[in-house]
Amino acid sequence: MRTRAEADVVVCGGGTAGAVAAIASARTGARTLLVDQYGRVGGMASAGMSFLGVSDAGGRRALGGIGAELFERLEAIGAAFADRPDRQVGSVTVADPLALQHVLLTMLVEAGVQFLLHAFCADVLMEGRRVRGIVVADKAGIELVRARAIVDATGDGDIAARAGARFVLGRDRDGVMQPATRIFRMAGVDVEAMFAYLREHPEEMDVPERWDGSGYTAEDLRHTSVVMDAFPGLVAQARATGELTVPRDRIGIETGPVPGVVTINATRVHGVDGTDPEAVSRAEIETQRQMFEVSQFLRRRVPGFERAWLLDAAYQIGIRETRHILGEYVLTLDDVLAGRDFPDTVARGAYPVDLHDVHAGAEVLGRAVGGGGVTLRRIERAYGIPFRCLVPADVDGVAVAGRAISATHEAAGSVRGQAVCMATGHAAGTIAALSAKRDIVPRSLSVASIQQVLAAQRAILFAGSVPP
Numbered sequence: 001m002r003t004r005a006e007a008d009v010v011v012c013g014g015g016t017a018g019a020v021a022a023i024a025s026a027r028t029g030a031r032t033l034l035v036d037q038y039g040r041v042g043g044m045a046s047a048g049m050s051f052l053g054v055s056d057a058g059g060r061r062a063l064g065g066i067g068a069e070l071f072e073r074l075e076a077i078g079a080a081f082a083d084r085p086d087r088q089v090g091s092v093t094v095a096d097p098l099a100l101q102h103v104l105l106t107m108l109v110e111a112g113v114q115f116l117l118h119a120f121c122a123d124v125l126m127e128g129r130r131v132r133g134i135v136v137a138d139k140a141g142i143e144l145v146r147a148r149a150i151v152d153a154t155g156d157g158d159i160a161a162r163a164g165a166r167f168v169l170g171r172d173r174d175g176v177m178q179p180a181t182r183i184f185r186m187a188g189v190d191v192e193a194m195f196a197y198l199r200e201h202p203e204e205m206d207v208p209e210r211w212d213g214s215g216y217t218a219e220d221l222r223h224t225s226v227v228m229d230a231f232p233g234l235v236a237q238a239r240a241t242g243e244l245t246v247p248r249d250r251i252g253i254e255t256g257p258v259p260g261v262v263t264i265n266a267t268r269v270h271g272v273d274g275t276d277p278e279a280v281s282r283a284e285i286e287t288q289r290q291m292f293e294v295s296q297f298l299r300r301r302v303p304g305f306e307r308a309w310l311l312d313a314a315y316q317i318g319i320r321e322t323r324h325i326l327g328e329y330v331l332t333l334d335d336v337l338a339g340r341d342f343p344d345t346v347a348r349g350a351y352p353v354d355l356h357d358v359h360a361g362a363e364v365l366g367r368a369v370g371g372g373g374v375t376l377r378r379i380e381r382a383y384g385i386p387f388r389c390l391v392p393a394d395v396d397g398v399a400v401a402g403r404a405i406s407a408t409h410e411a412a413g414s415v416r417g418q419a420v421c422m423a424t425g426h427a428a429g430t431i432a433a434l435s436a437k438r439d440i441v442p443r444s445l446s447v448a449s450i451q452q453v454l455a456a457q458r459a460i461l462f463a464g465s466v467p468p
């Protein structure tokens with residue numbers, strides 16, 4: 001097999017976690033190659049959703065380092081407003097998705113990262129239990145990319161799984177996974193008219209039953225720009241008449257820095273295994289149908305949308321959950337809700353535990369759900385994420401970043417948040433670079449050496465950045 005490239009660190013996946021991991025790795029002094037199946041970076045974070053829980057409900061910052069720098073650079077060009085407090089989700093940071101991709105790309109280039117785009121990571125090169133490279137399928141055929149260390153930031157844990165790492169697909173006891181959703185954006189929305197309607201109809205913005213926290217006013221929502229789950233009455237009417245067939249009780253709408261443009265989170269397909277190509281193909285088609293249906297519903301029924309049009313759709317269906325790669329520690333719901341710290345903390349999280357109904361009649365956090373809702377648990381105090389959650393228990397040479405790190409289904413409901421993925425990306429990139437430089441496997445690194453480098457790069461590891 002032809003060798004395409006060699007690098008100290010190869011980051012597989014240039015999404016939410018992977019782009020940050022590659023910047024971290026290069027800044028830590030490793031020759032870094034970023035590989036992605038598409039010609040872009042930013043992953044799901046570039047689909048237009050806001051970053052929830054950059055700070056916890058107590059007002060403590062959880063994301064520092066490269067993620068914080070990204071927001072500072074976006075704010076400096078008027079493309080983001082950062083970290084507005086919110087009762088349910090800690091805080092809301094909103095960024096224009098195209099500016100976000102541009103600034104991330106700029107930071108990658110400045111850091112000296114090399115790129116191999118339009119290359120799918122299909123297999124691994126093993127030496128015993130250590131991964132020594134990846135096999136990519138690209139326009140030139142099937143090629144080898146050799147590496148001293150690898151960051152698996154594919155979201156699905158593709159690399160670790162190919163290498164033989166054990167994982168849990170979805171929920172441990174029954175294998176169910178969170179539903180899939182295509183995010184899309186609409187332009188030409190009269191946002192003021194929408195807020196005026198909500199002011200007159202507070203029942204259309206009340207806090208859903210399975211959420212922590214108290215109600216919003218229209219002014220709260222204008223301030224954070226996120227109308228998290230709204231219009232239950234209008235949706236119920238449209239579902240009753242068959243105008244709306246999407247299995248969702250409410251519509252998520254985010255108004256961003258671009259006037260008249262909103263992001264819509266409303267499509268839903270249950271039972272999609274994001275690692276099964278046929279299931280993903282079916283869900284891609286169904287969510288594209290739903291996207292059009294929801295946009296027509298909004299135009300017809302929701303004040304402010306009368307002259308709105310579909311602007312664009314996320315580059316692919318959004319998969320909330322697939323593999324959880326097993327590390328030497330599995331983060332639990334209790335860890336997350338208790339704001340637990342660990343001696344080997346390498347990142348922090350404060351995104352709420354956000355569990356979309358896995359299917360009608362299923363049980364979520366001890367309650368039967370109808371299929372159309374969301375369970376949301378607030379994070380009072382940000383929690384630590386141990387180094388042990390980023391290193392597969394039975395494979396060497398790989399650090400995992402993003403939504404596939406070692407966590408239970410429930411804890412992953414928080415770990416999957418964009419700010420948390422950026423924090424684990426920063427940690428995994430640093431871990432891979434340090435292990436490549438010292439030519440040892442990640443698990444042999446001293447925790448202190450990782451924490452020292454991360455702290456020097458302004459990552460927040462402990463509440464107030466003071467080790468426990």
Ligand SMILES: Cc1cc2nc3c(=O)[nH]c(=O)nc-3n(C[C@H](O)[C@H](O)[C@H](O)COP(=O)(O)OP(=O)(O)OC[C@H]3O[C@@H](n4cnc5c(N)ncnc54)[C@H](O)[C@@H]3O)c2cc1C
Nearest residue numbers: 013015016017037043044049121154155181318402403418
């Ligand atoms: C519908 C939906 C709504 C959400 N809403 C919010 C929200 O409002 N706020 C929030 O904070 N979070 C939200 N989330 C969660 C969050 O967006 C994601 O969990 C997070 O962005 C995942 O980051 P990641 O880096 O793990 O994966 P991704 O960002 O998906 O990145 C994975 C990258 O790897 C690449 N890749 C994958 N496999 C391969 C391969 N084999 N070879 C090469 N490249 C590969 C992909 O192209 C992609 O670039 C939402 C998620 C979904 C699905």
